[in-house]
Amino acid sequence: MAAETGTPTTLTLKSNDDELFSVAESAAILSVTIRNMVEDGCAGGVIPLDNVDGKTLASVITYMNGISAIPADEEKKKSYRDKFLSDKDFETLADMVLAANYLNMSCLMDAVSAKIAQVMEKKSVGWVRRKFGIENDYTPEEEAAVKEEHKWTFEGVETDDDN
Amino acid sequence: MKRAKEEEGSISMDRISSLPKEILQRILYLLTQEEATGTSILSKSWRHVWRTRPNLVLSDADYFKDKGQEFLSVVDETLQGYLDQGVCLEEIHLCMSNHVSVPLLEKWIPRLEPMGVHDFRLYVISRREVGEIVDIPVVFEAEPLTLLFVFNCDLGRNVPENIRFVRLQVLHLKNVVIEQEIFDKIASSCGSLTDMWFEECKGLTNINKDECMIEVGAPSLEMVKIYGSRIRFLGHEFCNLKSLCIANAVLSSDLVEESQVFFIDAPNMEVYEYTGPVIPYVSFAPTSGKSTLRLYMRDDDAEDAQSWFLRLSKLLQGLRKSEICLKIFHLARFDLRIEEGILMRDAISGGNKPVVVENFILEINHFSAFPFVLNGLFCICRPKNVTPHRSCYKETELEELSEFFRKIKKMIDSGNREIWRDLEGLTVERFNRVQQEWQPVINVAKLPESMFKEFRVRLKWSDRD
Numbered sequence: 001m002a003a004e005t006g007t008p009t010t011l012t013l014k015s016n017d018d019e020l021f022s023v024a025e026s027a028a029i030l031s032v033t034i035r036n037m038v039e040d041g042c043a044g045g046v047i048p049l050d051n052v053d054g055k056t057l058a059s060v061i062t063y064m065n066g067i068s069a070i071p072a073d074e075e076k077k078k079s080y081r082d083k084f085l086s087d088k089d090f091e092t093l094a095d096m097v098l099a100a101n102y103l104n105m106s107c108l109m110d111a112v113s114a115k116i117a118q119v120m121e122k123k124s125v126g127w128v129r130r131k132f133g134i135e136n137d138y139t140p141e142e143e144a145a146v147k148e149e150h151k152w153t154f155e156g157v158e159t160d161d162d163n
Numbered sequence: 164m165k166r167a168k169e170e171e172g173s174i175s176m177d178r179i180s181s182l183p184k185e186i187l188q189r190i191l192y193l194l195t196q197e198e199a200t201g202t203s204i205l206s207k208s209w210r211h212v213w214r215t216r217p218n219l220v221l222s223d224a225d226y227f228k229d230k231g232q233e234f235l236s237v238v239d240e241t242l243q244g245y246l247d248q249g250v251c252l253e254e255i256h257l258c259m260s261n262h263v264s265v266p267l268l269e270k271w272i273p274r275l276e277p278m279g280v281h282d283f284r285l286y287v288i289s290r291r292e293v294g295e296i297v298d299i300p301v302v303f304e305a306e307p308l309t310l311l312f313v314f315n316c317d318l319g320r321n322v323p324e325n326i327r328f329v330r331l332q333v334l335h336l337k338n339v340v341i342e343q344e345i346f347d348k349i350a351s352s353c354g355s356l357t358d359m360w361f362e363e364c365k366g367l368t369n370i371n372k373d374e375c376m377i378e379v380g381a382p383s384l385e386m387v388k389i390y391g392s393r394i395r396f397l398g399h400e401f402c403n404l405k406s407l408c409i410a411n412a413v414l415s416s417d418l419v420e421e422s423q424v425f426f427i428d429a430p431n432m433e434v435y436e437y438t439g440p441v442i443p444y445v446s447f448a449p450t451s452g453k454s455t456l457r458l459y460m461r462d463d464d465a466e467d468a469q470s471w472f473l474r475l476s477k478l479l480q481g482l483r484k485s486e487i488c489l490k491i492f493h494l495a496r497f498d499l500r501i502e503e504g505i506l507m508r509d510a511i512s513g514g515n516k517p518v519v520v521e522n523f524i525l526e527i528n529h530f531s532a533f534p535f536v537l538n539g540l541f542c543i544c545r546p547k548n549v550t551p552h553r554s555c556y557k558e559t560e561l562e563e564l565s566e567f568f569r570k571i572k573k574m575i576d577s578g579n580r581e582i583w584r585d586l587e588g589l590t591v592e593r594f595n596r597v598q599q600e601w602q603p604v605i606n607v608a609k610l611p612e613s614m615f616k617e618f619r620v621r622l623k624w625s626d627r628d
Contacts, residue, residue, distance in 0.1 A: 091178070094178040094179055094182065095178075097182065097186055098178075098182065098183075098186075101183060101185070101186055109186070109189065110189065113186060113189040113190045113192075113193065114193055116179070116190050117190045117191075117192075117193035117194055118193075120190070120194060120198065120202075121194065121195075121198060122198075125201065125204050125205060128202075128205060129205055129206075132177065132178070132179040132180070133177045133178070133179075134177050134179065134180055134205050134206050134209070135177060135206060136205070136206055137206050137207050138204075138206065138207060142207075143204060146203055146204050146210065147204060149203075150200050150201070150203060150204075152197075152226045152227060152233070152237060153196075153197045153200040153201045153203075154201065154204070155226050
């Protein structure tokens with residue numbers, strides 16, 4: 001239960017690989033999932049987050065601390081988000097968007113979705129498959145049929161080039 | 164707290180494909196329609212994901228040009244897919260340049276709202292030279308319509324019973340023939356309209372002699388652009404109006420028909436642009452922002468220059484709190500005659516200081532007329548920068564220009580003391596393109612090679628506010 005004293009309350013979060021993290025409650029409640037736990041009074045001990053690994057949780061906590069330190073200024077928050085995500089690779093982004101979804105943090109989810117969309121923009125099918133490790137389980141005939149079905153989309157698009 | 168970075172590339176597991184649907188939908192929402200649809204070929208699990216993204220953007224241009232039927236079936240099948248799966252479609256942008264697409268609108272417009280659409284943008288663009296009749300009464304009943312752009316069309320003669328543009332925010336009609344009654348109905352039904360563009364439109368009822376009459380009345384308006392029409396402003400309060408651009412339009416008010424006076428109350432105006440042969444009078448007073456005026460001075464105006472400058476003075480007084488840029492196209496063949504004393508008295512009546520004009524540009528054919536125009540102007544305002552313009556540039560005219568600058572100096576030395584006594588300094592400046600700044604020209608008799616518009620006279624006044 002949130003302490004009613006003046007000192008900031010700290011929560012302990014546990015990742016699914018048993019790493020422990022301390023985080024200020026004021027920052028952690030950016031996650032609607034955690035906020036609900038706090039409000040329901042089940043945040044007293046260690047909060048287990050079964051769907052988030054330690055590496056991702058560390059990142060998310062960095063984000064929570066960073067964004068909650070910025071006063072209500074959408075411009076500044078946006079530029080913080082951009083900077084925060086700028087050096088993340090695609091595996092990390094996928095982990096983060098899952099974590100954001102699990103933790104119910106819509107601002108982070110939107111920002112990561114936009115970042116992933118940016119990665120996919122203007123890329124060939126082959127490039128996207130390799131980048132995200134998507135296995136092409138179509139037979140050549142099936143693939144040709146999908147292409148034929150959406151001819152207008154694939155007109156002039158090379159599906160296997162490398163750019 | 165942070166771990167050392169793990170080896171990159173060690174994971175080749177396909178994590179993105181197993182992301183929950185709502186995340187994939189958010190990602191696809193941000194892609195172009197082609198990119199989103201193109202994900203169908205990534206793998207079997209991706210085949211239909213694009214059909215669930217909350218937005219659809221389709222145009223019958225580009226690939227579908229000359230493939231009208233194919234466009235019809237793609238739009239039809241895709242929309243049917245949303246309907247069959249019960250997937251919520253929030254936004255749809257349709258661009259149509261082919262008459263073949265009209266049945267689509269008839270079929271789908273009534274279904275959009277039940278499907279969840281709250282942002283429907285429709286672009287109807289005819290490639291032909293005007294006149295293609297788009298008689299689509301169903302459009303007028305499209306409640307989710309937020310943007311309507313119509314180009315090169317004739318909207319027909321059937322006045323719709325109901326117009327339900329409750330969400331319409333942007334209305335842009337360009338080169339459109341429209342029944343006065345239809346336009347009036349549209350205008351009175353859009354309570355949320357923020358942007359209105361009206362370019363070169365004609366009304367059917369008075370097609371032979373007049374343009375369509377636009378009645379502007381929506382208090383929600385933020386931006387109005389009107390080129391070449393007749394306008395009447397209804398009501399007086401436009402608290403949200405930030406930008407008003409009127410070019411070669413005829414203004415009339417509900418107070419005095421045929422007069423060029425229009426009164427509107429727009430305290431938050433940021434941009435006011437006016438281009439036209441007559442000087443309007445405005446009753447709004449922008450407290451900040453910019454006003455750009457482009458006025459023509461023709462033979463008639465030059466003959467009665469006194470009242471022309473008086474009207475200009477009134478207009479400038481009305482705009483005095485904004486940053487004014489004034490351009491006059493001097494087309495008159497006569498010399499101007501003005502009563503300087505009367506003009507000056509009017510300009511500073513009621514204890515007003517002369518209005519400051521940030522930039523004054525004079526487009527003129529004969530430099531000989533320049534001092535007359537300038538004299539009239541100095542009676543009513545305080546230009547900080549004066550730039551002479553010529554429509555065509557000849558090399559020999561640089562000499563004429565230096566002659567002109569010398570004349571200004573002479574005129575100030577010997578002219579009307581009352582006009583010039585507040586002038587503290589005058590410099591001829593040239594724009595240095597390399598350093599991107601104005602620099603004084605020391606020897607006016609010998610101007611360096613430059614384009615005309617790169618010279619100006621900078622004036623320093625002691626009495627400006």
